[in-house]
Amino acid sequence: MNLTLKVWRQKSTSEQGKLVEYKVSEISEDMSFLEMMDVLNYKLIESGDDPVAFDHDCREGICGMCSMFINGEAHGPNRGVTTCQLHMRSFKDGDTIYIEPWRSAAFPVIKDLMVDRSAFDRVQQAGGFISVNTSGRTLDANAIPVPKEDADKSFDAATCIGCGACVATCPNGSAMLFVSAKVSQYALLPQGQVERKERVLNMVKKMDEEGFGNCSNIGACEVQCPKNISLDNIARMNREYLMASIKPEN
Numbered sequence: 001m002n003l004t005l006k007v008w009r010q011k012s013t014s015e016q017g018k019l020v021e022y023k024v025s026e027i028s029e030d031m032s033f034l035e036m037m038d039v040l041n042y043k044l045i046e047s048g049d050d051p052v053a054f055d056h057d058c059r060e061g062i063c064g065m066c067s068m069f070i071n072g073e074a075h076g077p078n079r080g081v082t083t084c085q086l087h088m089r090s091f092k093d094g095d096t097i098y099i100e101p102w103r104s105a106a107f108p109v110i111k112d113l114m115v116d117r118s119a120f121d122r123v124q125q126a127g128g129f130i131s132v133n134t135s136g137r138t139l140d141a142n143a144i145p146v147p148k149e150d151a152d153k154s155f156d157a158a159t160c161i162g163c164g165a166c167v168a169t170c171p172n173g174s175a176m177l178f179v180s181a182k183v184s185q186y187a188l189l190p191q192g193q194v195e196r197k198e199r200v201l202n203m204v205k206k207m208d209e210e211g212f213g214n215c216s217n218i219g220a221c222e223v224q225c226p227k228n229i230s231l232d233n234i235a236r237m238n239r240e241y242l243m244a245s246i247k248p249e250n
């Protein structure tokens with residue numbers, strides 16, 4: 001395939017960026033989108049140009065790093081996959097592809113397609129953990145009965161990879177889908193009960209401090225989430241928040 005790429009180039013957070021056109025040729029339909037980007041970067045390096053900066057790590061859909069808008073859609077045109085799982089067979093020979101970074105006030109661009117998502121880390125640090133005995137006389141996790149339905153819902157919430165597509169897709173820049181997945185993951189399990197109330201209060205407080213917007217039930221986050229995290233988690237987090245706010249000391 002021969003393709004025209006319109007790639008967002010921005011030298012730093014403080015400098016203005018712009019779309020720059022590149023041509024790539026002989027792209028195999030079996031390549032992943034990131035491998036196609038590698039081809040572009042080899043070409044740029046060979047010609048003495050600055051390669052396009054983009055985040056990536058696992059390249060198998062588990063780390064959440066490969067975050068970018070492709071033709072205006074988070075992680076590209078296919079649902080339930082990350083950019084690294086997107087294959088070039090989803091495009092046609094001669095296509096023009098627009099490639100841009102996440103656009104959200106809480107995720108400033110560092111360079112080109114890389115954004116600073118450390119706000120997510122700080123929200124996670126505010127409550128995304130459980131207290132367990134690590135003395136060596138620990139209780140086997142399997143010794144604690146968990147209803148199958150709760151275990152399934154918790155597992156589904158835990159598949160959130162923190163990519164930030166929900167924030168970037170939301171017109172309000174809301175992080176509610178991400179935060180609610182983290183809150184739900186623990187609230188549904190016996191192991192998460194110790195910090196249950198502090199967790200939701202502290203994570204929501206930090207989410208607001210970091211400049212994320214409010215949820216207005218548009219639902220774009222759920223559509224573009226590569227892990228199909230359900231809006232039900234936001235409803236659960238709102239219930240958790242309400243209960244914790246009424247009696248935070250219990």
Ligand code: SF4
Nearest residue numbers: 160161163164166225
């Ligand atoms: S909820 Fe979905 S879109 Fe948001 S960070 Fe988690 S995996 Fe990414």
Ligand code: FES
Nearest residue numbers: 059063064066084
């Ligand atoms: S590189 Fe890890 S999810 Fe894509």
